[in-house]
Amino acid sequence: MAKQISVEVSNMVAAALMLLLGVLVANPTTVQSIGVCYGMNGDNLPQPSSVVSLYESNGIGAMRIYAPDTATLQALGGSNIQLILDVPNGSLQSIASDPSAAAAWVQSNVQAYTSSVSFRYIAVGNEVIPGGQAQYVLPAMQNIYNALSSAGLSGQIKVSTAVSQGVLGTSYPPSSGAFSSDAASTLGPIVQFLASNGAPLLVNVYPYFSYVSNPGSISLSYALFTSPGTVVQDGQYNYQNLFDAIVDALYAALEGVGGSNVGIVVSESGWPSGGGPAAATVGNAQTYNQNLINHVGNGTPRKPGPIETYIFAMFNEDLKSPGIEQNWGLFYPNQQPVYSINFS
Template identity: 40%
Template structure:
């Protein structure tokens, strides 16, 4: 078995501070080659990217680029990782990730995606799989540089308004509490996918477009002594309150997906996508945090690099791309 060396200094440089990343979804049959994708990322100053599965050729294309990655473990792999030994997890890591990519470019391993809400069959396997992967990282002396977590949908909350009432779905407690315990003990972040656009669609009679797009003006919402001028902050803080309610204050939070579609649905346009994503980028880069956690930068991954014509569901789900297939921006979004 081959063990991969890593550069501690480079790893620490990648890991410091809040960052803006982008999701590289690949559910499409018309995407440009990986070499073109790397050019798009580097020319726009995007230094961290989320890849949803450990595809060898894709990882190889990122090797040596200096772009750090969040790499996904597909939901269907979780039972094997959970029931296998730590040696099996070590072999999986070596074969599927570290044989293709220097370890210092791996920022996070995302174990499953939206399992608790969208794919509940796999829920019992999430934390056991994470524990086995953690033991494998221990063998490799990588637990400080590579963090494990599991991105969840915002629907894991049964109450999200007002933010201070944020509460996890009680039916998920048997899997949520062990996840929080693992994250707390390993100093890893809670990962959440936040889509104010979808909240607006589902509740447009009570959630205004201005509130979803960071332009609520005088129509701010008061929650105790805190003031909320946008739905993004309110959604993030609802998760923070929910973690506190379970006894886990202080776990950092990473928004692993957020974005706004350019077409295919109500209020989906390039103008609104620019307004939303532009405000998210500015907030992250200025480290303003949220009303609940002011001054604590929240790391965010924008969704999506390109439109994905193979996505199912509503038409708007195919149109979150920030860049066209030619690599040019669909709208004038700055990443730095």
């Protein structure tokens, strides 16, 4: 009898393992690797080939760059690092007004590298909504999309734009999240474009800025993912960290303009290690970014499941404005870590 039970248990275990293997095979890319933004505003940064090696050696599976860069695109060849490539803000007007300019941009900066570079998204503009250039974003997105489609690439490379969390006019409680009137007039049609093409909205999410602008109402632990329990109760949803609250406010805002099926990719998030208010410390930066990495696989109360997220930034950049702007890097330009971080 004992032997029979043992055999039955073994068969059950084997069946469970086979079922689990089937699930893993069916969903090989359920969890996206954490990404890191590669800003190049420095005169002492390593060569792109060394940067790509640094990504690989640290297990960083995705990168964002803010403009096409030939050396970086060449260095990424064969690396399997997923890429967000920005159409820089200075190119928006010309690409919006001239489909041939969009086609030339795609030809030079995307098609020329698709055999070896894993493009994931084209971010058409960064944080230009609302603002004077906002009018160019959607037509530029449409022209880039059409150029990708003509090249047979629209199925594998999604077109979006990156916005700041400042597009929210209402963010508290998260379920009442809504775009500001200035942003909504531009974002409404953009969200419809994203929905029709199965593309996410890229959003730069910074609990740091929310905290330092309102430290009397927001606790540091809530911003750093270290609160021991619920801080905000919003109906059925319990919020223990500010990151989730911001992302869910953005999801509510998307629903408000007909984008209930549009996902969010966090195209920037991070914490400065110095150069600013008292909260900008190495310890807080390490705590925030490590907790961010550990957390995003779980999703938010409103949207469980992995959140594709890009940390800002790879390096401290000395040509940025003095202060915190020069102190967002995970690494110094000599490739030594500013603090230890585990990307796995």
